[in-house]
Amino acid sequence: MARNSAERRDCWCGIFLCFLLVLLRETRAEQIRYSVQEEMQKGSFVGDVAKDLGLDPRALSESGARTISKGKKHFSLNVRSGSLVTADRIDREELCPGTLKCLLNVEILMDDKVNIYGVEVEVMDINDHAPRFRVDEVEIKISENAAVGTSFPLPNARDPDLGINSLQNYQLSPNHHFSLHVQNRADGAKNPELVLERVLDREKENVHYLTLTAWDGGDPIRSGTARVRVTVLDINDNPPVFSQSEYSVSVPENVPKGTLLLTVNASDPDEGVNGEVTYSIRYSEDEASEIFHLDSCTAQLFIQETLDFEESAVYEMEIQGQDGGGLLARTKIKVTVLDVNDNTPEVIVASLTSSIPEHSPSGTVIALLNVHDRDSGDNGQVLCSIPEHLPFKLEKSYANYYRLMTVRDLDREQVSEYNVTVTATDGGTPPLTTSTQISLHVADSNDNPPNFRQASYSAYVPENNPRAASIYSMTASDLDSGENAHITYSIEEETIHGTPLSSYVSINSETGVLYALRSFDYEQFRDMQLRVIARDSGNPPLSSNVSLTLFILDQNDNAPEILYPTLPTDGSTGVELAPRSAEPGYLVTKVVAVDGDSGKNAWLSYRLLKATEPGLFSVGLHTGEIRTTRAFHDKDSLKQSLVVAVTDNGEPRLSATVSVTVAVADNIPEILSDLSSLKDPEDQQDSSLTLYLVISVAAVSCLFFVFIIVLLALRLHKWRISKVLESCNGHFAGVPASQFGGIDGVRTYLKTYSHEVSLTMDSQKSQMLFPQPNYADTLISQESCEKRDSLYFCNTFVNFLFTFCKYIVNFIFNVNQCLTFSVSSFSLSEENINDSWE
Numbered sequence: 001m002a003r004n005s006a007e008r009r010d011c012w013c014g015i016f017l018c019f020l021l022v023l024l025r026e027t028r029a030e031q032i033r034y035s036v037q038e039e040m041q042k043g044s045f046v047g048d049v050a051k052d053l054g055l056d057p058r059a060l061s062e063s064g065a066r067t068i069s070k071g072k073k074h075f076s077l078n079v080r081s082g083s084l085v086t087a088d089r090i091d092r093e094e095l096c097p098g099t100l101k102c103l104l105n106v107e108i109l110m111d112d113k114v115n116i117y118g119v120e121v122e123v124m125d126i127n128d129h130a131p132r133f134r135v136d137e138v139e140i141k142i143s144e145n146a147a148v149g150t151s152f153p154l155p156n157a158r159d160p161d162l163g164i165n166s167l168q169n170y171q172l173s174p175n176h177h178f179s180l181h182v183q184n185r186a187d188g189a190k191n192p193e194l195v196l197e198r199v200l201d202r203e204k205e206n207v208h209y210l211t212l213t214a215w216d217g218g219d220p221i222r223s224g225t226a227r228v229r230v231t232v233l234d235i236n237d238n239p240p241v242f243s244q245s246e247y248s249v250s251v252p253e254n255v256p257k258g259t260l261l262l263t264v265n266a267s268d269p270d271e272g273v274n275g276e277v278t279y280s281i282r283y284s285e286d287e288a289s290e291i292f293h294l295d296s297c298t299a300q301l302f303i304q305e306t307l308d309f310e311e312s313a314v315y316e317m318e319i320q321g322q323d324g325g326g327l328l329a330r331t332k333i334k335v336t337v338l339d340v341n342d343n344t345p346e347v348i349v350a351s352l353t354s355s356i357p358e359h360s361p362s363g364t365v366i367a368l369l370n371v372h373d374r375d376s377g378d379n380g381q382v383l384c385s386i387p388e389h390l391p392f393k394l395e396k397s398y399a400n401y402y403r404l405m406t407v408r409d410l411d412r413e414q415v416s417e418y419n420v421t422v423t424a425t426d427g428g429t430p431p432l433t434t435s436t437q438i439s440l441h442v443a444d445s446n447d448n449p450p451n452f453r454q455a456s457y458s459a460y461v462p463e464n465n466p467r468a469a470s471i472y473s474m475t476a477s478d479l480d481s482g483e484n485a486h487i488t489y490s491i492e493e494e495t496i497h498g499t500p501l502s503s504y505v506s507i508n509s510e511t512g513v514l515y516a517l518r519s520f521d522y523e524q525f526r527d528m529q530l531r532v533i534a535r536d537s538g539n540p541p542l543s544s545n546v547s548l549t550l551f552i553l554d555q556n557d558n559a560p561e562i563l564y565p566t567l568p569t570d571g572s573t574g575v576e577l578a579p580r581s582a583e584p585g586y587l588v589t590k591v592v593a594v595d596g597d598s599g600k601n602a603w604l605s606y607r608l609l610k611a612t613e614p615g616l617f618s619v620g621l622h623t624g625e626i627r628t629t630r631a632f633h634d635k636d637s638l639k640q641s642l643v644v645a646v647t648d649n650g651e652p653r654l655s656a657t658v659s660v661t662v663a664v665a666d667n668i669p670e671i672l673s674d675l676s677s678l679k680d681p682e683d684q685q686d687s688s689l690t691l692y693l694v695i696s697v698a699a700v701s702c703l704f705f706v707f708i709i710v711l712l713a714l715r716l717h718k719w720r721i722s723k724v725l726e727s728c729n730g731h732f733a734g735v736p737a738s739q740f741g742g743i744d745g746v747r748t749y750l751k752t753y754s755h756e757v758s759l760t761m762d763s764q765k766s767q768m769l770f771p772q773p774n775y776a777d778t779l780i781s782q783e784s785c786e787k788r789d790s791l792y793f794c795n796t797f798v799n800f801l802f803t804f805c806k807y808i809v810n811f812i813f814n815v816n817q818c819l820t821f822s823v824s825s826f827s828l829s830e831e832n833i834n835d836s837w838e
Contacts, residue, residue: 031118034084038092038123043085046075046121049108050082053117057082067119068107075106075121084119092123093160100162127165127218131157133226134289140194140228141326144202145235151181152328153282153320154192157214157224164217173211178230180212194228202232236274236325240266247319248334252341252430253307261292261301266321266329273324282318282330292317292335307337338430345373345382345424347436350401355441358412366392367404367438371424379428386422394422404438412442413479446484446538450476452546459514462553463522471505472514474548476534484538487512492531492545501530505550514548522554523596556650558596560604562658565589575661578640580632588617588662591624593646601650609657610643617662619644626660638664 034047050057061079069075074095076087084106096102102123107116138155159167170192172180177198183191192212208230215223242264249262268275279299281292291305292315299319315335322328351368373380384394384402391408404420418440425433452474459472478485489512494501505528506515512532528550535543565576576589595602606624611617613636618629626642640662647655 031120033120033122035122035124036086036090037126038090039126039128040086040090042088046084046086047119048081048083049077049117049119055082063110065108065110068109068116069105074104075119077108084121090123092125092162093129095123097160125162125165127161127216127220127222129159129161129165130222131159131167131214131216131224133157133212133214133224135226137227137229139231141231141233141322142196142200143233143236143326144200146196146200148196148199150196151193152196153330154180154194154212154228155226156189156191156282157226159214159216159222161216161218166216167214168217169215171213171215172228173213175208175210177208178210194230200232202234206232208232231326233326236270236323236327238268238270238274238323239327240268240277240321240323240329242266242319242321242329242331244331246332246334248336249301250336250338250430251303251307252338252432254340255303255307257303257306259303261303261335262333263301264299264319264321264331264333266299266331268323268327270323270325276324277321278323280320280322282320287312288315288317291315294319301333313337341379341426341428341430341432343374343379343426343428344432344434345371345426347371347384347422347424347434349436349438352438354439355443356406356410357443358445359409359447360406362406362408364406365403366406366420366440368397369394369402369404369422369436371400371402373424373426379426381427382424383427384422384424386420390418390420392418392420410442412444412481413448415442417441444481444484446480446536446540446542448479448484449542449544450478450487450534450536451544452476452534454546456546457548458551459548460551460553461516461520463520463555464557465516465519467516467518469516470513471516471550472548474507474512474514474532474546476512476544476546478536480536480538484536486537487534488537490533490535492533494530496528497525501528504528505530507532520552522552522598523558525552527551554598554601556597556601556648556652556654558601559654560593560595560646560648560656562591562593562646562656564592565658565660575663576626578628578632578662578664580664580666582628582632584628584630586628588626588628589660590626591619591644591646591658591660593624593656595648597648597650601648603649605647605649607645607647608642609645610641612637612640612642616640617642626662632664636664640664 032047032049032052036044036046049055050060057080060077060082065077065079067073067075067077067084073087074090075084077083078085092102095104102125104121104123106119106121108119109116133155135155140152140154142150142152154170157167157170159165167190170180170182170190172178172194177196177200179195179197181193181195183193185191194210210228210230212226212228213223214225215221243266244264247262247264251259251261264279266277266279268277277299278296279294280296281289281294291303291307293302293304294300295302299321313336315337317333317335319331319333320328321330348370349367350370353366356364356366369384371382371384373382382400386392386394386404391406391410392404393407395403395405397403402422404422418438420438420440422436422438423433424435425431453476457472457474461471465471474489476487476489478487488509489507490509491501491505491507496504502517504517504520506517507513508515512534514532530548530550531545532548533543533545535541578586578588582588591606593604593606595604604624605621606619607621608617608619615629616632616636617626617640619626624644624646626644642660642662643657644660645655645657647653
């Protein structure tokens with residue numbers, strides 16, 4: 001019975017299925033097309049469905065006809081009139097952004113019959129949007145040396161309308177330097193460009209203000225404007241250059257916000273601000289500006305909104321790189337959004353070598369990787385890859401195993417460690433990837449010699465430096481490590497002026513510090529060339545050398561030397577001449593001096609230390625020129641003596657002095673007559689000495705006259721005594737004076753002393769002559785004998801007086817000779833003055 005019931009049930013099912021197929025065969029599927037403009041009011045007429053389907057409106061109402069649409073309901077069926085009307089305001093740009101035709105499908109279902117009628121409504125565009133720029137103002141930086149004809153991109157305007165209602169053209173405000181060029185792309189887009197028509201001059205006008213207008217072709221015509229500010233920059237001759245002309249990246253739609261998509265790079269060989277590149281994006285669509293964000297400094301492209309594959313599968317952007325000088329470069333980025341694949345591949349490191357010697361042969365295996373994906377089919381097929389710039393490659397070994405191996409020699413000094421990123425990508429749609437990082441250390445070998453930072457060095461050492469003082473430090477670097485990088489220093493042996501270099505300087509072998517072994521003299525030699533050798537401790541050792549120039553710096557150890565005026569060699573005194581009629585500022589002479597030092601130590605300054613007439617002369621501080629500061633007065637001395645000091649600018653300052661004699665006269669005869677009467681302090685001293693000599697001569701003359709008077713007095717006194725004797729001794733009157741006589745019976749001989757005095761003087765000498773006395777036998781009295789002692793005293797006094805006079809006269813004679821020599825010297829000076837005047 002159960003079996004019969006089952007058979008009966010199967011039979012009824014077959015009958016029902018046949019009946020349903022018959023009904024479906026009788027069902028008609030028809031489609032009607034209408035068009036309606038966007039932005040129509042709710043309930044606006046679209047089309048007469050009843051008429052187009054050949055139905056009675058009452059039949060539609062009785063059959064319970066209704067519309068079926070996916071998503072939001074845009075149309076409804078008026079069953080009374082049998083017409084299709086709008087159910088709400090329709091915005092074509094919202095429903096069909098970027099499409100040429102906007103078609104909406106509506107199904108009309110008859111409830112009493114199994115009939116479905118398809119209605120296709122095309123929404124027609126109207127000019128309800130004006131072109132709009134993304135920014136109200138844009139700044140364009142243009143170098144002043146930009147060539148005529150150079151174009152610069154301008155911002156695009158966006159008009160969501162289509163056809164003639166969309167963006168048609170651009171217009172630029174009138175100006176003298178720029179024109180507008182519109183580039184028509186293959187996809188119909190229009191890119192405005194600013195074209196330079198005349199050479200810019202930043203010094204004349206550094207900013208240009210323009211207005212860019214975008215027009216559509218609707219009725220009425222709508223437009224939008226953007227202000228363009230053109231800043232003229234100084235010369236920048238290298239624009240940025242992107243490493244790729246186009247970047248493309250694929251990203252799954254479920255990628256989280258803030259994910260870094262890619263990093264673009266533009267290089268600029270310029271330096272400073274002209275080499276600093278800033279990045280910006282020119283979006284083709286407004287929606288892309290809300291989804292992506294580009295860091296203007298790092299050029300990293302991030303996702304800031306969730307992606308939706310159903311909304312847009314591809315985003316195209318243009319990256320603009322602009323350096324500080326205003327030069328631009330552009331590249332394209334294409335972002336492809338992929339569908340979700342829910343399993344990512346797995347990478348397992350089965351074997352790994354963490355360290356490898358540098359210069360290992362190509363093909364050395366570093367790691368063995370196992371790749372697995374739990375998905376199946378294309379989603380489970382995994383491909384592995386590594387960055388192309390690395391010196392490694394992946395080679396499939398067996399099944400899902402890959403070997404990571406070298407493709408060229410490794411150099412530790414260039415890269416000591418590698419972080420190899422192994423990327424596994426499955427074959428799903430969109431493909432999912434996973435990455436594994438493998439760290440590899442490169443072991444060192446001694447393949448690099450020591451290296452100095454500079455090709456040559458120079459150092460400055462002041463002269464008179466202390467011995468054993470540190471004068472310079474040199475260091476070399478070695479790219480190797482360990483003992484291979486341990487460096488010792490030495491100096492290549494040479495000779496300087498026949499003396500070994502090692503006697504002048506030495507170097508610390510460990511630190512590279514250079515020491516002076518002796519004190520240097522700038523005036524002896526001013527520089528020294530030596531070569532320093534740096535050697536590492538590798539096996540075998542490697543070395544390099546560099547030249548070092550030691551410059552000896554001058555110190556102020558030489559005083560100024562005066563070249564002019566020089567002291568005459570003929571014993572006379574040099575004299576500079578100045579006319580009495582000279583005006584203030586008259587150049588009398590110039591003091592010329594040199595200094596054996598150099599630099600500021602040889603900068604000389606001149607000043608007047610001493611002058612006969614203060615305020616009459618001045619000396620140029622830096623020129624040494626002696627000039628008059630006022631006119632000569634009658635009371636001014638005819639002979640002016642100046643003392644000029646010459647001082648250098650060193651520390652401490654050294655100086656020298658020179659005396660300058662200036663003779664004041666208007667002509668040569670006056671000079672000669674004035675020179676004969678010129679009196680300097682020495683002449684005044686000679687005048688004083690002459691005065692003293694005259695006084696002495698006068699005193700001597702007075703003494704001489706006193707002597708004569710005394711002598712005459714003595715003679716008169718002697719004569720008087722003789723007369724007295726004759727009168728007292730009359731009995732002896734007949735006896736000759738020469739005869740023997742005596743009163744007391746004693747015979748006495750009296751001798752008469754007679755002296756002849758003569759004084760002779762000539763131009764050569766002055767002296768008194770005393771001849772030998774003549775003896776005459778004279779008989780005198782005892783009184784005369786008593787006077788003998790007084791006479792002897794007088795004679796002694798006279799001898800002393802004449803001796804004193806003799807010395808005085810000799811002294812006067814010598815002074816006279818000196819004065820005669822001075823007059824002759826003065827005559828020579830007059831001749832020299834005459835020669836100088838001529």
